[in-house]
Amino acid sequence: MALEFLLEHLGLDVSTLWVTVFAGDPELCILPDEAAIEEWVRVGMPRERIVPLGVEDNLWEMGGGVGPCGPCSEIFVDRGPAFGCGSPTCRPGCSCDRYLEIWNLVFMEFERLTNGALVSLPRRNVDTGMGLERVASVLQGAESSFSIDLFLSASERLTALQGEESRRWNDGRDGLFSITCERFCWQVSQVLSLDAMGAAL
């Protein structure tokens, strides 16, 4: 469903997509997620673009570690060598900006207890979600999530308020300027959501 939406409804090119799966972990007694690999191959993802990653990347857990958790599979867009580190081993999981995660599918199979043990959940589910701003940045060819049309007017206004010099100093992926834009637009979206909810009621 995730792949179908990206390809058939958003028009992304499958040749730009990569996926990750959980590589398994001997300490946790969890095997590599062969079922996810098989499914990705079945829906047309080339085997060489399916990347197994470990606990840090592909075992999703609640903040604080206790509660439902499970292996996950993420979809990445290859933004091209211009965003990359140039390493021959660069691929999803690399710390550079070439591969952008846009979707996560979490297979909720376990519960992490307070003593750290994992027990199987009586009922399993798939918790899935797409990064709206990230997908927008891909569709719009924007340099980052903070350069999409949603943030443009806020960005221009903040630039005017802060001054160009200040903006340059703060700019960057995790810069204060970008965070301010994001928080501002998030607040606006919350107000709009409340308005929409009020209208629906």
Ligand SMILES: [Zn+2]
């Ligand atoms: Zn890289």
